[in-house]
Amino acid sequence: MPTDEQIRSAVLDLVAQVPLGRVTTYGALARMLKINPRQIGRVLHSNTNPLKYPCHRVVHHDGATAAAYVFGGSGKQQLLLKNEGVVFTGKRVVLASHFFNDFH
């Protein structure tokens, strides 16, 4: 059994792999690590380190941005993503063209 510390670093490691202009979802990460999606959110929330881990590239399963993004809310997260060239349809990311799944 992996310790929660291993889980934590595994999540952050995966997030760090998401390239510029691409995104992934909480659920996708959760399935990869065989854990509950809520744990993903917990890890990202308790480890706000935007400089090292691009947590703004993690969105909801439907492409919606995180409501409680620590840096300034979903609006700020959208701004950061748009800044990387991510295309939106209204309030949600176009997952069809930006979803990243080629993890190591």
Place this chain on the structure above:
DNA sequence: CCGTTGACCAGGC
């Protein structure tokens, strides 16, 4: 110890 909460998700309407 226990009820509540929450950076979620899938299914049904």
Place this chain on the structure above:
DNA sequence: GGCCTGGCCAACG
């Protein structure tokens, strides 16, 4: 797509 419901499970008070 939107709204509700139930399930999930660790963290918090």
